[in-house]
Amino acid sequence: MSTLKIRARRQDGYTLLRVLISHPMETGRRKTEQEQPIAAHYIRNVQIALNGALISECLFSTSVSRNPYLSLHLPASQPGDRLRVSWQDNQGQSDSDEVLVE
Template identity: 40%
Template structure:
């Protein structure tokens, strides 16, 4: 399983500002290793962000996104709300992490 995401979420004036750092290799499928073999594609395809179980954002990504991607989004909410971020990659691996809004 992938390393945990680092999620920071703060609320001000009824708006949550969430910042997410995801640990993922994000291989494009076009690079070659030292022996000349192509490294297979391995990248996040879908990211879903929720606040208190309600989906506030969904993103569809591809191989052009950099290694260890950073995502920032804003949504309505307040301190104490729960922010959950889930990603699924092209190998079917899935990661979900959450934090409480500060």
């Protein structure tokens, strides 16, 4: 099951790209009720590609909240273009998914 929900819709001369990533985004500073530290687990980078060409790279840190949401306006895309979103975290996990612009 993908951790990404992606929507890309063309409107008013640009494409609105919306991305929701399911991820705990733990800082490493919290503790359990038994006072055990919770290990840091956060997304380090998110990459967005349009038709295979990288158009954006976002660098995240522990300051980003759980289940990050991204919204971007892309002026250079057309209906039928392929948008690919991928992420990698500090524990080596990753995911990617792609959609066609509507």
